[in-house]
Amino acid sequence: MMLLDLLPIALLGGVLGMDVVTFPQAMISRPIVAATVAGAFIGNAPAGLVMGAVLELLALEMLPFGASRYPEWGSASVVGGTLFAMQQRNPAGALAAALFAALVTAMLSGRSMVWLRRMNASLAAREHEALAHGSGRAVTGLQLFGLSADLVRGFSVTLVSMIVFDPLIRAIVASWGTDARYSRAIVVAMVAAVSAGAVWKIFHLVSKARLLFIAGLALGAYILVTT
Amino acid sequence: MTTVKAAPDRKLDAWTWFRMYIRLFAVQGAWNYETMLGNGIAFCTEPALRRLPGGIGGEQYQAAMGRQARYFNAHPYLAGIAVGALTRAELDSVPPQMIERFRTALGGPLGSVGDRLVWASWLPLCSLIALTAFGLGARPLLVIAIFLVIYNIGHLALRAWGLRVGFQRGLRVADALGHPVLRKGPQVVGMLAALLAGVSIPLAAREVIGGGRQLSAGIILLAMVGGVFLARLGGRVEGWRLSLFVLAVFVLFSVIR
Numbered sequence: 001m002m003l004l005d006l007l008p009i010a011l012l013g014g015v016l017g018m019d020v021v022t023f024p025q026a027m028i029s030r031p032i033v034a035a036t037v038a039g040a041f042i043g044n045a046p047a048g049l050v051m052g053a054v055l056e057l058l059a060l061e062m063l064p065f066g067a068s069r070y071p072e073w074g075s076a077s078v079v080g081g082t083l084f085a086m087q088q089r090n091p092a093g094a095l096a097a098a099l100f101a102a103l104v105t106a107m108l109s110g111r112s113m114v115w116l117r118r119m120n121a122s123l124a125a126r127e128h129e130a131l132a133h134g135s136g137r138a139v140t141g142l143q144l145f146g147l148s149a150d151l152v153r154g155f156s157v158t159l160v161s162m163i164v165f166d167p168l169i170r171a172i173v174a175s176w177g178t179d180a181r182y183s184r185a186i187v188v189a190m191v192a193a194v195s196a197g198a199v200w201k202i203f204h205l206v207s208k209a210r211l212l213f214i215a216g217l218a219l220g221a222y223i224l225v226t227t
Numbered sequence: 228m229t230t231v232k233a234a235p236d237r238k239l240d241a242w243t244w245f246r247m248y249i250r251l252f253a254v255q256g257a258w259n260y261e262t263m264l265g266n267g268i269a270f271c272t273e274p275a276l277r278r279l280p281g282g283i284g285g286e287q288y289q290a291a292m293g294r295q296a297r298y299f300n301a302h303p304y305l306a307g308i309a310v311g312a313l314t315r316a317e318l319d320s321v322p323p324q325m326i327e328r329f330r331t332a333l334g335g336p337l338g339s340v341g342d343r344l345v346w347a348s349w350l351p352l353c354s355l356i357a358l359t360a361f362g363l364g365a366r367p368l369l370v371i372a373i374f375l376v377i378y379n380i381g382h383l384a385l386r387a388w389g390l391r392v393g394f395q396r397g398l399r400v401a402d403a404l405g406h407p408v409l410r411k412g413p414q415v416v417g418m419l420a421a422l423l424a425g426v427s428i429p430l431a432a433r434e435v436i437g438g439g440r441q442l443s444a445g446i447i448l449l450a451m452v453g454g455v456f457l458a459r460l461g462g463r464v465e466g467w468r469l470s471l472f473v474l475a476v477f478v479l480f481s482v483i484r
Contacts, residue, residue, distance in 0.1 A: 024252035025303055027350065027378050032357050036367045045367040053361045053431050056354055061466045063346040066300065066338060067260065071467060093481055095435075100478050103471040121259035124266060131266070131296045134289030139269045139296055146257035146266075178481040184435065185442040190473055192432045192446070193453025194466030199424040200458035202347055206417035216425020223363075224429055 017154020029074030031055030035081030076106035093176030302341020311393020362430025
């Protein structure tokens with residue numbers, strides 16, 4: 001992809017990266033949305049949705065509780081969705097390689113959020129006097145800085161990730177030596193295990209959770225067999 | 228002991244409500260490890276604080292803004308309760324010490340109630356609904372629409388309710404946290420999500436596998452063993468980090484073999 005082609009993708013990563021914390025937290029940054037939209041951006045929404053579902057199963061585990069540090073799924077899903085949707089005819093290894101790129105991006109983007117929060121804190125410290133004296137301008141200025149910096153952060157993370165991973169994923173897919181069925185099976189088993197563990201961690205204190213989960217599995221198995 | 232007298236009915240014009248509501252979506256815009264949501268609370272209350280005697284730049288306005296920009300933490304969706312209640316307190320000229328004590332007392336409950344209701348219940352439930360739709364073969368646009376519409380009905384309503392109830396009750400807003408939706412919601416939503424998780428995970432897995440369905444038994448076995456392993460580890464190992472490690476090894480293996 002040319003740098004010019006990457007700019008809309010990076011802008012999408014910036015906007016969806018903002019949604020994680022700063023604005024508007026409508027969960028357009030959730031992987032199942034973000035990766036699908038990224039896939040649609042390059043004309044392959046169904047592939048984006050597959051990557052979105054895989055990342056969503058993983059993201060169930062890391063919920064955005066307050067000051068905790070978590071991966072940033074918005075920009076990462078744009079990167080994963082784009083890279084997977086770009087692979088024509090779904091070659092063996094495309095899903096695993098694009099997922100790898102998305103997870104690395106999620107990790108780095110999560111760290112960039114920590115840096116941004118520290119930058120916000122140091123700016124707030126510099127503006128302490130004005131804030132203590134109730135300057136509306138200082139309050140609004142800090143808010144606008146945080147929002148703009150978050151947009152730039154998501155944009156930059158997406159752009160750099162795409163520049164690094166686009167050729168890398170192509171090279172990996174071209175030299176992939178594992179059978180396509182096994183490649184997908186390993187990815188699916190892994191994310192299903194993580195999501196099952198996550199669901200248990202979240203809901204094990206809910207009354208009758210175990211029973212309900214097993215009932216759901218039975219219903220799921222019935223649907224699997226009959227459809 | 229100081230008591231808070233119910234102030235006469237106070238009203239805000241629709242434009243001020245609208246600006247406060249819209250600003251709530253950016254309440255975490257300047258989130259940081261020092262003042263957390265503090266600056267965002269001041270940002271959201273600001274349109275109403277302009278109504279204080281003296282207007283923008285007036286003594287009361289500046290004192291109120293200075294107070295509201297201090298440290299505060301809450302769940303972002305329930306921050307509206309704090310914004311509404313603090314705005315009301317400032318407009319009612321409640322003594323600053325009481326406002327300060329109120330801010331200190333309110334943050335914790337708003338954080339824990341919001342985390343349980345939204346992050347640990349509503350969001351996973353909506354994700355599982357979307358994954359079920361995907362597993363049943365819904366088209367991409369429909370999956371996205373299902374997730375965003377259902378999730379945001381709860382999201383937008385919670386923010387609007389919080390702002391309204393906060394302003395109506397002022398410093399007596401603590402009662403609102405006993406609302407049945409906030410108290411029993413996580414339990415009910417959690418039960419639904421537990422049921423749906425059993426349905427959605429296998430269905431979504433089947434949809435992703437595509438051509439590799441012959442390996443289904445092996446995948447189910449691996450997923451169950453892995454799920455139990457991760458659940459027993461509790462929070463000691465993050466599944467996504469483990470996945471990244473496994474994927475890195477698998478990618479290397481597949482490229483150099």
